[in-house]
Amino acid sequence: MIKVMIVDDQALIREGLNMMLSLYENIEIVAEANNGKEAIEKIEVNEVDVVLMDIRMPVMDGVEATRIIKKRYSNVKILILTTFNEDEYIFQGLNYGADGYILKDVSSKELVKGIETVYEGNVLLQPEVATRVVSAMKNNIVNKSDDVVLKELTPREREIAYLVAEGRTNKEISETLYITEGTVKNHITRTLDKLEIRDRTQLALIIKDID
CATH class of the missing domain: 3.40.50.2300 (Response regulator)
Incomplete structure (x- = not known):
């Protein structure tokens, strides 16, 4: 319930x-x-x-x-x-x-x-609304091109970022990649710091727009 x-x-x-x-x-x-x-x-x-x-x-x-x-x-x-x-x-x-x-x-x-x-x-990304804010979010928070965003991330961080964009929880990501939830959380924290964003919702919006 x-x-x-x-x-x-x-x-x-x-x-x-x-x-x-x-x-x-x-x-x-x-x-x-x-x-x-x-x-x-x-x-x-x-x-x-x-x-x-x-x-x-x-x-x-x-x-x-x-x-x-x-x-x-x-x-x-x-x-x-x-x-x-x-x-x-x-x-x-x-x-x-x-x-x-x-x-x-x-x-x-x-x-x-x-x-x-x-x-x-999970993150709820209703397409009708997401498309209206993602551009402003990238300009105001990240202020970087798509290529720069992805190049700043390690291959593992990019892999996890794409799974976050799919709405996967930390537990689901850990089971998919055969790593601990703590490791997933650490990767996400470093990714948020690199991209200068606040949370996984913003990460998901940015990655979905790049994709």
């Missing part, structure tokens, strides 16, 4: 998401919040696996809430609900460690699949 909290300032959207997700046996809605501040307060008293996070909200927006939650509760996954006109917010959310983002107009099946994806520790 995946424990989900819905964060949105519009009651109608919260109610709709709650009703829709409650139809799935593997999803349990444990809390709702109408802004980022309330989300942080409720996550302190509820066991939450995945947060469905709206971006534009009063009191505290979803980007700032993502930053605080990820800092305090790194094990909680955050799936940002977005629209096409929020590229800047998406970029900031990823920079603060969001585990994925998905358009608000997706079907219920796509949303549940997205929740399952981030819950399992």
